[in-house]
Amino acid sequence: MTSAAEVTWENTIKDYFTAKDVACMTPRGVLLDSYDYVSNQQHAQAIYIKVKSGAMPIGEPAWTADKVQTFFDWVKAGAPKGNASATS
Ligand code: HEM
Numbered sequence: 001m002t003s004a005a006e007v008t009w010e011n012t013i014k015d016y017f018t019a020k021d022v023a024c025m026t027p028r029g030v031l032l033d034s035y036d037y038v039s040n041q042q043h044a045q046a047i048y049i050k051v052k053s054g055a056m057p058i059g060e061p062a063w064t065a066d067k068v069q070t071f072f073d074w075v076k077a078g079a080p081k082g083n084a085s086a087t088s
Contacts, residue, residue, distance in 0.1 A: 007074050008082025009035045016067060021057050039079035048072060 007013065017032040030047075031037035038044060048071060050056035051063045063071075074080070 006080060007070055008080045010082035010084050013071065013074055016071065018060065020060065035081055044075045044079065048075065
């Protein structure tokens, strides 16, 4: 079942990662601007552990509990990509 408020990569998750996050992590092989990378279950788990613990993002405010939970729920839902041109 798909609700109108479904959280997707395009409508929500990609905006969780800042340009700074991408700049810091891309050289380390953690591709936070890549749906294919982040939606991988092992990569998503590693990201989740870091943001939940507050170890990442270095130098930026820790993710709120809501944001961490939304990321977790998105992964659990199969990491829907969504439509780049969708408005909802
Ligand atoms: C939400 C944003 C971020 C996420 C999800 C994230 C995720 C991760 C992950 C999964 C690792 C482990 C990589 C590995 O073991 O191969 C890591 C390591 C690292 N990240 Fe990030 N990162 C974020 C933001 C940042 C930022 C903004 C910086 C720089 C200011 C940064 C600097 C580092 C450094 C120096 C390491 C290696 C040392 C360590 O593991 O603590 N990261 N990050």
